[in-house]
Amino acid sequence: MMNNFPASLRADRFSQPSLLAPLPTRCPYCPATTCYHWIRNASYGRYGLDSERIRIPRWLCKITKRTFSLLPDALLPYHSTTTTRILQWLNHTFVNGHGMATTAKFFSAARTTVRRVCAKFYQAVKVLRLSGQAGVLPPAEFLRRLFSNSGSQVATLFVAWKEREPKHSLV
Ligand SMILES: [Zn+2]
Numbered sequence: 001m002m003n004n005f006p007a008s009l010r011a012d013r014f015s016q017p018s019l020l021a022p023l024p025t026r027c028p029y030c031p032a033t034t035c036y037h038w039i040r041n042a043s044y045g046r047y048g049l050d051s052e053r054i055r056i057p058r059w060l061c062k063i064t065k066r067t068f069s070l071l072p073d074a075l076l077p078y079h080s081t082t083t084t085r086i087l088q089w090l091n092h093t094f095v096n097g098h099g100m101a102t103t104a105k106f107f108s109a110a111r112t113t114v115r116r117v118c119a120k121f122y123q124a125v126k127v128l129r130l131s132g133q134a135g136v137l138p139p140a141e142f143l144r145r146l147f148s149n150s151g152s153q154v155a156t157l158f159v160a161w162k163e164r165e166p167k168h169s170l171v
Contacts (some may be wrong), residue, residue: 041058
């Protein structure tokens, strides 16, 4: 029961979510042009899929002495729900136009969780930019454009957002 969930995200890596943390291509604290200057700095544990605990590598910026990490595609920061599930909720609510309570019921999710995720996305969408996007897009239009990318392009976008600003996320 995917309910018009975009084929691009059903087909590839979001449906077979990777729990491998991506390697950083830049440091979120320094200009994009600064060459590779971060080192592995231990790791931390968090719950992954199905309450399984996984290790996420932490990286230390040698210039600012601050740490950062990049989550696997399947997970988003500060959420215990999978990326795929969160994208399904957002699609159901904003693109298909269902109320948040209806979305929660449809996916057998807690109403407060769906409401919190939708509210966070509503705020985040004002600062997130897709490639080629100039101004702010309404949530439904933003998601439609996001979903026109392949799953791996979406995963790359998530990493890019996180690398630019450590607290930047879809939700
Ligand atoms: Zn740095």
